[in-house]
Amino acid sequence: MKPKASLKMIATELDVSVSTVSKALKDSKEISDSTKKKVKAFAKLYNYKPNNIALSLKSQQTNNIGVIIPEIVHHFFTTVIAGIEKFANEHGYNVIIGLSNESFKKEVINLDMLANGTIDGFILSVAKQTLSYGDYHHFEETIDQGIPIVMFDRVIDGIHCDRVVVDDITASKNAVKCLVDAGCEKVGIITTEDFVNVGKKRLTGYQQYLEEMDMEQEDRFILKINDSEAGQNVEQKLEASIYKYFSDNPDLDGIFAVNELYGVTAMKVARDLGYAIPRDIKFIGFTDGVLSKHAYPSLTTVSQHGEKMGEKAAELLIRRIKGQREGKDFDTQEHVVDTKIIHRETTKE
Amino acid sequence: MKPKASLKMIATELDVSVSTVSKALKDSKEISDSTKKKVKAFAKLYNYKPNNIALSLKSQQTNNIGVIIPEIVHHFFTTVIAGIEKFANEHGYNVIIGLSNESFKKEVINLDMLANGTIDGFILSVAKQTLSYGDYHHFEETIDQGIPIVMFDRVIDGIHCDRVVVDDITASKNAVKCLVDAGCEKVGIITTEDFVNVGKKRLTGYQQYLEEMDMEQEDRFILKINDSEAGQNVEQKLEASIYKYFSDNPDLDGIFAVNELYGVTAMKVARDLGYAIPRDIKFIGFTDGVLSKHAYPSLTTVSQHGEKMGEKAAELLIRRIKGQREGKDFDTQEHVVDTKIIHRETTKE
DNA sequence: AACTGTTTCGAAATCGTTTGCGTGTTAAAA
C-alpha cells in the first residue's frame, strides 16, 4: 500500500516549500520552468491528486448535491436520479442519495445528516407522511441556513425553493380524453389520498375533463388508495381494494390509474374477474416505466419524462448554488416538464 | 438567512477561546459547569452543528461510501442500493452513487472522482465493457491507495477485495430442475455473452444439470445476447434475436432466462408466435423484481435477495474500513447469499 | 557602487475542528 501523496510530502521530498509545489502544479508563472518540471514529474510518479476534503474546507463548497427521495425501488424515481446524475456529473458534482421511505422522521434525519457541510444543496420529493402531517419546518430551516432546495414531482407551496413538476391537471385531462376517444363512456379513476398533491391534481384533471365533456360523474367511480404507511402487504391491500371497486362498479369501461402500479394491478384484477382488455375495459396509467411497457397487454401511459425532470432539477439547483456564491438570490421558479401519452394496447379500440 | 454558527463565532461572541467552546460542547471535565451551560445554551440558540468537512479533514475519514453501478434504472440494482443504504445509514455512513452506464471509461472516472478523499470505500458491480476489456488496473490502483472495495454480483477474481455473490451455478441448476419437474423436456437458455461472468456461470449450471439428468443438450438451445454496448434499440434487437431463436427451435418447451428482461421479452415473443404459456412452453427467470411479479402470466424466478446482498456488502466494507484504521488487513472473503425460487404461473404444469 | 526591477520562492493566514499541554488562579494543606 502506497503512502498517499500530499503537497507536504512532495515538498519535503523535493526540499521546496508547500506553496511552491502548489503553485508549480497549477502552472503559476511565479515558478521557474525547471522547478515546475521537477515537481510535476514527482507528482505524476506518486500519482498525486489534491485532497477533496481539504479543498472543500478551504473553498466552502463540496460539489456534492443531496437527493432525498421516498423510495429508490421505484422506476420513476430512478429515472429522475439518472437525470440528476447526468447533469450533475457533467458539471463536476457528485450525487448523495438519501431515502426517506415515505417517513417524515427519516426525511428530517437525512436532511440533518447532510446539511452540516456535506452537500451544497438538495433535490427532493416530499415523503407522503410529511405531506399528511403538513409539517415543513425542516425544509424552511435548511433553506434559512443558506442551503438551497429544489423539489420535484411531490412539491409543496410556500417554501422558498425552485420546483420541477408536470402539468398534472392537463396531463390527466388528456389521459381521460384518450380513454374517451377510444370509446369509453364510464371512466373511473384509481388515485391516492388527497394529501398527495399530485394524486389530487390528477383527480382534478379527471373531474374537469368529464365536466367539460358533460359526461357521467359519480363518486363510486373514484377509488382512493391509502398507502402512506408503507407496510408489507400493501400490494395485497391494493389488490383487495381494487377487487371491491370493480365488483361494486361492473359498468366501468375505462380506468385512469395515477401510477403504473395501480394500473397493472387493476389490469390483473380485471383479468381475474373475466374482463377482456382492451375490449371490455380500457386502461391508461401515469409515469411511464418498465411495468407499463412489459405489461400484457402493454399499458398506455402518460410519460412524465423523469430523466428530463432530474436534469432540470439539477440545473436549477446548481444555478442557484452558484448564484448564491455571488450574492444573488433568484426568485423561485416552477418549471413545468411536458408530458406525452405513449399509446399502447390497453387503449386500442 | 442566518449566519451559520461555528466554534469561532460562538467563542468570540461569548468571549472565550475556541477550544473552550469545543470542550464545553463535548462535556469535557476540564470546563466548569457554568461555562458549559453558557456555551450549550448559545450553541442551541444558534443551532450549531459541527462542520462535517472539517471533521473529515481532521479525522481522515468521511463516513461516505461510494457505490458504482452499471445502471440505476434496473430493479435489481436499486434493491441492492436500498440494502446498502439501510446498513450504511444505521452505521453513520452516507451513500454516494456513481453510474458507469456499463462503460469502462465512466467507471474509471467515477472511481477517480471519488477516490480523492470523498469516500472511505467502494461497493461496486463491474460494468460489462470492463468485463469484456478485462482491464482491471483502476480497481487495483484504488485498493493499492488504501481504499477498500467490495464487489457484488458482477465480480472479478484476482483482486484483493471482498465479494458478495449468489451461487449462480447451483441456483441455475435449481431453475432448470424447476422446469424439468414441471414437465419440460427440451429446455433452452437465454443468456449473455461469456464475458459477463454471471451469465457464464448460469449457463454452466444449466449445462451441468442437463448433463446430470442425461437430458438432450444442443447448441441451438443456447441463445447468447450481446448488449454490452447499450444503445437505443437494444430492446428491439433483443426481441429480434429471440424471435429468430424461437423460429429456429420450435421444439423448445421450457426457457431459462438469466434475467427478468430476457424472460418477459421471451414471453412476449412466444405469445406473439401463438404459444400458450405455460401450457405450450414454460419460463423461469433470474433476479426477482417488479417485472416478473406483474408479468402476465406472472413469471417464476430465482430471487437473488438484492437487499440482503446490499446489506452484506455494506457490512463487509465498513468492517474492512474500520479494521484498516486499526492496522488490520483481513483476508478477502466471498460471501454467498442464498437464492430462492419464487414459484408463479409460468411453471405451472 | 548604488539603485531599480524582475524572477523565484517561502512564510503565514485561512477554512473548522480536536486535543495535548502549559499556565494562571484559587483554595486547601502544611
Added chain:
DNA sequence: TTTTAACACGCAAACGATTTCGAAACAGTT
C-alpha cells in the same frame, strides 16, 4: 506564610490545500 494540588481555561499544532504578501537573489541601468 509557604507549598501543593485542583480547577478552569487558552495556546498552538494538526488535517491538506490555496493564496497574499514579503523577501531574497540576481540582472541590468545609471
